[in-house]
Amino acid sequence: MPAMFRTILTSALLPLLSIGAQAQVWALHGTAVTPEGPVTGATVLIDGNTIRAVGQNVPLPSGTKLIETNGFIYPGLIDLHNHVTWNILPHWTSGTKSGARYDWQQLPEYRMALSLPHDRVVAEGHGCAAERYAEVKAMVGGATSQTGLGEDDLTLPGATTAPAKPPPNCLGSYIRELGVSSRLYPAGAAEPLNFEISPLAYDAAHTLALIESLQNHTLQASLIHIAEGSPTDASAAHEFGFLRARGMLVPGVSIIHGVALTSSNFAAMAKASVGLIWSPRSNFELYGATTNVASAKQAGVTIAIGPDWSPTGSDGMLQELKYAAIWNATQFPVAFTDRDLFQMATLNAANLAGIAAQTGSIVAGKRADLLVLKSDQSDPYNAFTHASPEQVALVVVDGTPQYGDTTLMRQVRPSGASAALNVCGVAKELAVPTKDAWSATQTELTTSLHRWGTTLAPLTECR
Ligand SMILES: [Zn+2]
Missing domain, CATH: 3.20.20.140 (Metal-dependent hydrolases)
Structure with missing residues (x-):
């Protein structure tokens, strides 16, 4: 699979990055699947809720936290x-x-x-x-x-x-x-x-x-x-x-x-x-x-x-x-x-x-909606169509890491309330607004569903 080597960063963006709040600028490293094709060794630079750049050799503002995913980075589904x-x-x-x-x-x-x-x-x-x-x-x-x-x-x-x-x-x-x-x-x-x-x-x-x-x-x-x-x-x-x-x-x-x-x-x-x-x-x-x-x-x-x-x-x-x-x-x-x-x-x-101008692909200027998968496959499209939920390493919505493998979540989101999930035997972490939010949601639904003779469905089947 030929890799694309395009770096979609323009020098005009750099002054903007240096002005932005440093804590909001971070980056993921891995194989990024862009509209032109997969880019190996790519950096996806995220500033607030926006993708600022994607490609190889993306210059990073000083202090940018760069996270190695060792995975495939796709647009969010x-x-x-x-x-x-x-x-x-x-x-x-x-x-x-x-x-x-x-x-x-x-x-x-x-x-x-x-x-x-x-x-x-x-x-x-x-x-x-x-x-x-x-x-x-x-x-x-x-x-x-x-x-x-x-x-x-x-x-x-x-x-x-x-x-x-x-x-x-x-x-x-x-x-x-x-x-x-x-x-x-x-x-x-x-x-x-x-x-x-x-x-x-x-x-x-x-x-x-x-x-x-x-x-x-x-x-x-x-x-x-x-x-x-x-x-x-x-x-x-x-x-x-x-x-x-x-x-x-x-x-x-x-x-x-x-x-x-x-x-x-x-x-x-x-x-x-x-x-x-x-x-x-x-x-x-x-x-x-x-x-x-x-x-x-x-x-x-x-x-x-x-x-x-x-x-x-x-x-x-x-x-x-x-x-x-x-x-x-x-x-x-x-x-x-x-x-x-x-x-x-x-x-x-x-x-x-009608939202392709804002999301749906990894392109500079679009919202940072991202999915990272871990896979032992070499082709990112084949890995994508045969992935299981336990392979979801990270989900980023509007620039915010919301869910993923516990180890990766701790790197991209070192503080803030979280809930531990077990997805088909793999430890995951969910970012939550308050410490007990997730357990309260589950308890509330379970109690009500039992009254009507049924149970709360699992987050996913494992197969
Ligand atoms: Zn329907």
Whole structure:
């Protein structure tokens, strides 16, 4: 694998670095995976929440703490398909394959195992705890951004008709909650991303307003669930026609799932610059099939990947990527390269979410959202698509080290409250706002879930 040797530092940056608060400037050393390719022996210089430089021979301001990772440094992963607060619930199967999502959502087993406990835990006031737990679970899988927080997921006690305003530090305190609390826009600004589970249920006025918002760019992205079901299921297959008839094939829209879409549907999506968000494990578990992503790729559709949720999908992004890589290896010819899968989880996702100017790749000037993996593989893309959560050595969000191997965390963050985690036998450390915050979150959720006959899901399966 040829290494790139580009140093993306301009001399114009140096005076800025010397002015900045020294304690905010630090650097990671390892193999950095940049848009041009892997750079061995690279330094990633971080100043506050921003990547200031990446490359070999990066000059460091005096006093900069340089941390040797002995690993691969990737951009933080961007999950465009999740249902955040549901990830507190254990893995679930109905025992049979469904035709479309409308089928399993009607099952009493689904109601008892998932929707009732979820809704009661939230109604009892534990929505924020569920949200915090899910943010940590996402970091365990390498994510620094995710979507999928519903407006009812944080409803607090007494708020019977409308969601109450969540308290400070309720959401987005660990990772970016896109569309809600991403920290990518000025405080108080509306987030220009919308995530919808049932876009065909919009009335005409809502549909028109959505299209107008995308066309005048007050909204940058709308991620919508369409055609979730078996490829042979009529109701799932018909949804694309309904979407097109409503004029919703416009740039900025991305279709989540699309399992029942055809090659002509993908051609129409590519023509309209509509993206696709793929969730293979959940598709196979619920419907026994997944999206014809090879056809979508051939049509030129931009594809991202997301786990859906952990009850029927993967616990996080790395786990979903490994699932996708294993599925890919069963295809002849294979649909994707390892680098294609890496792109789906990083820059493709950033492009579909309208945040590529701020994150999604290791480039000077972007936010410092980073993932460090330890691996004995030589190819960073192959290491990436076959990694397990215990290999996550460090997750940096907006320039702040949030989670990682205990030894590395102690180097990059020598002081501050922390919680010890054991991830598949490896000691990890989580940066927390107060000493007991993590144990309190777990206890709160465990107690509530037990009342509704279930248990708190693990942060990850180990396999
Ligand atoms: Zn979904």
